[in-house]
Amino acid sequence: PLSILVRASLRCSVKGLVHRVVSDLQFLDNVSHGIALNSQNKNRLTSVLPDIEQYFGINDGKSGLLQTVFICSYMFLAPVFGYLGDRYNRKMIMSVGIGFWSIVTLASSYTPKEYFWLLLLTRGLVGVGEASYSTIAPTIIADLYIKERRTQMLSVFYFAIPVGSGLGYIVGSKVDDLAGDWHWALRVTPALGLVAVVLLLFVVKEPKRGAIEARPEHTLQRTSWLGDMKALCRNPSFVLSTFGFTAVAFVTGSLALWAPAFLFRAAVFTEGRPPCVKGPCDTSDSLYFGIITVVSGILGVASGAEVSRRLRLRTPRADPLVCALGLLLSAPFLYLAIVFAQASPIATYVFIFLGETFLSMNWAIVADILLYVVVPTRRSTAEAFQIVLSHLLGDAGSPYLIGVVSDSLKQTDSYLWQFRSLQLSLLTCSFVAVGGGAFFLATALFIEKDRQRATNYAPSGERLNLELRFCA
Numbered sequence: 001p002l003s004i005l006v007r008a009s010l011r012c013s014v015k016g017l018v019h020r021v022v023s024d025l026q027f028l029d030n031v032s033h034g035i036a037l038n039s040q041n042k043n044r045l046t047s048v049l050p051d052i053e054q055y056f057g058i059n060d061g062k063s064g065l066l067q068t069v070f071i072c073s074y075m076f077l078a079p080v081f082g083y084l085g086d087r088y089n090r091k092m093i094m095s096v097g098i099g100f101w102s103i104v105t106l107a108s109s110y111t112p113k114e115y116f117w118l119l120l121l122t123r124g125l126v127g128v129g130e131a132s133y134s135t136i137a138p139t140i141i142a143d144l145y146i147k148e149r150r151t152q153m154l155s156v157f158y159f160a161i162p163v164g165s166g167l168g169y170i171v172g173s174k175v176d177d178l179a180g181d182w183h184w185a186l187r188v189t190p191a192l193g194l195v196a197v198v199l200l201l202f203v204v205k206e207p208k209r210g211a212i213e214a215r216p217e218h219t220l221q222r223t224s225w226l227g228d229m230k231a232l233c234r235n236p237s238f239v240l241s242t243f244g245f246t247a248v249a250f251v252t253g254s255l256a257l258w259a260p261a262f263l264f265r266a267a268v269f270t271e272g273r274p275p276c277v278k279g280p281c282d283t284s285d286s287l288y289f290g291i292i293t294v295v296s297g298i299l300g301v302a303s304g305a306e307v308s309r310r311l312r313l314r315t316p317r318a319d320p321l322v323c324a325l326g327l328l329l330s331a332p333f334l335y336l337a338i339v340f341a342q343a344s345p346i347a348t349y350v351f352i353f354l355g356e357t358f359l360s361m362n363w364a365i366v367a368d369i370l371l372y373v374v375v376p377t378r379r380s381t382a383e384a385f386q387i388v389l390s391h392l393l394g395d396a397g398s399p400y401l402i403g404v405v406s407d408s409l410k411q412t413d414s415y416l417w418q419f420r421s422l423q424l425s426l427l428t429c430s431f432v433a434v435g436g437g438a439f440f441l442a443t444a445l446f447i448e449k450d451r452q453r454a455t456n457y458a459p460s461g462e463r464l465n466l467e468l469r470f471c472a
Contacts, residue, residue: 051176051283055182056113058116060403060407060422063257064400064401065120065403066119066123066399067256067257067395067400068397070126070130071253071396072127073131074134075387076388077127077132078134078383079385079388080131081135081384082135082136082383082384082387083380084380085135085136085380089206090139090206091200091201094200095201097132098132098196098197098200100125100129101128101130102129102189104128107122108122108126135384136380138157138370141153142376142379152305154364154367154368155364161297161363162293162297162301162360163294163297163298165256165293166292166293166295168290169286170291172283172290173283173284173290232374232381232382232385235374235450237373237443237450238370238382238386240439241320241323242385242390243393244320244362244366244440244443246390246393246394247432247436247437247439248390248394249390249391249394249398250394250436251334251436253394253396253398253399254398254426254428255429258426259289260285260289262338262341262422262426263289263345263348265419266341266342266345266419266423269342269418288349292353292356293356296360297356297360299357299360300326300356301361301363301364303357304323304326304363304364305365308322317444317448320369320441320444320447323443324441324443325437326358326360327433327434327440330358331433331437334355334359335427335430337349337351338427338430339427341419341423370383372455405421406422406425409421409424
């Protein structure tokens with residue numbers, strides 16, 4: 001009887017473990033699929049930017065607004081989803097956001113050429129899907145995995161950002177070529193977005209907040225939103241790493257919108273490529289930039305996680321140090337890519353690849369830093385706060401700023417100055433990357449203390465009870 005009981009118990013344990021692993025992988029696959037779709041959509045419009053500028057007759061400043069409006073919407077909606085994500089069913093919130101995103105994306109493809117403001121409006125509404133996913137999904141992964149395993153799963157999750165972004169350029173450019181109409185570049189992913197909603201609703205099971213950790217959700221006292229914000233602002237590692245990530249957002253936002261257009265103008269100026277007078281325009285630069293983004297993103301995220309894992313064996317400050325290293329190494333390569341654009345297209349693409357690879361080392365590690373220096377009941381709020389601050393000072397304004405500076409530097413409307421003015425304005429990215437590296441170096445000074453504080457966190461009432469029991 002004892003042997004039968006042991007075998008039955010073992011079978012149940014194995015069955016439960018297999019079910020847990022399959023369920024976790026299903027969730028990770030679904031949320032990665034969803035954020036990849038969001039990233040595709042974010043860059044689908046920029047892959048056909050020359051066509052859009054020609055179609056609506058807009059300058060660089062207005063072109064920059066396309067990205068700025070999207071990021072501003074995403075930024076201001078993030079706290080709403082962060083508040084909801086700490087209190088209500090997270091997969092339902094994400095499903096509603098992705099469903100709304102799919103509908104609005106499809107509607108934006110039917111914007112008449114006289115109504116550029118309507119395209120800006122729909123771009124702003126697309127931020128709903130991005131805010132719902134980016135704010136909430138990492139917190140669910142945090143409730144499924146801990147320590148090194150969590151970093152690995154976050155790396156898999158954040159592969160979706162560069163892969164989705166790169167596919168946005170690739171698919172957008174190829175659809176534009178095949179259809180001969182840039183509008184069709186916006187009509188591909190909405191159906192896939194609805195598939196992601198179905199998978200989220202019927203496949204994903206939501207874990208309890210903090211259930212896998214030493215102090216699960218039901219043992220932690222929930223505080224007010226204002227109390228959460230005060231605690232986050234007193235967390236040096238969180239604040240400094242957020243400023244460091246702001247630099248990453250500034251650079252990636254600028255490159256996402258302007259890199260293909262810059263490469264196109266460089267080819268027109270130096271190689272004699274025909275300018276975009278009437279659509280469809282040449283989108284080969286978007287295709288090449290998309291391929292570079294996919295490959296460099298995968299290598300960057302994977303190498304960042306692996307270097308961090310190995311360095312943790314030597315120092316507990318590994319994560320912010322790797323983030324700093326990635327930004328400081330990306331700066332010179334991005335500078336060289338911009339400078340060499342007029343001399344050697346091949347060298348430009350090589351330097352872009354190296355710069356984006358080092359820049360992508362930050363994605364999963366920054367998310368992991370937030371998750372282990374913030375207690376489980378504040379994580380969605382922390383994600384939202386980080387999104388707001390990093391995008392407010394980062395990619396919410398950087399595409400528009402680059403465009404306005406380019407317009408102000410343009411002395412004539414010649415092809416020379418269309419290229420040269422944008423080249424000079426993009427050089428800003430290298431200096432911002434150096435500043436971001438400095439913030440991560442400062443984070444390394446506080447990371448050990450803040451991690452320990454989050455691990456041993458106890459609300460004031462609970463601390464008082466412990467002290468009374470100790471005194472008794």
